[in-house]
Amino acid sequence: MDQTLEKVTIAEKLPDSRTAHLQPVIDFLQALGNAPASSDEFTFNRDGFGEYAFYQPLDIEALRQRFTFPPTILLTKNAVQDTRNFVALTQALPPSAPLTFNL
Known part of the structure; x- marks a missing residue:
């Protein structure tokens, strides 16, 4: 017996939120065992x-x-980028060594 899961449709946006429409994707990735890198929430930079x-x-x-x-949500090699709402799901990069200018 073939049991194929019906695909879940992700909306472009939900009222009053730039990120709530991505919650099913976040929940799915967490169910696969991928934990949030810091707090279980979006962080916003100074550019929004x-x-x-x-x-x-x-x-x-x-x-x-x-x-x-x-079409406004792009799946790249290592991220889910929402071009309409200017948010993304991605893997946290490890801290890099500080730049030095000593020659």
Whole structure:
């Protein structure tokens, strides 16, 4: 017996929130065992771009199989980028060594 899961459609936006429409994607990635890299929320930089970071790389193929995304949400090699709402789901980068200018 073939049991195929019906794809979940992700909306472009929900009323009064730039990020609530991505909650099913976040919940799915967490169910796969990918924990948030810091707090379980989006952080916004001074330009207003929001990011939700995970410890592990995102399973982009699993996301493609489970969800139907609107054209404003792009799945790249390592991120889910919402171009309409200026937010993204991504893997947290490890801290890098400070730049030095000693020659």
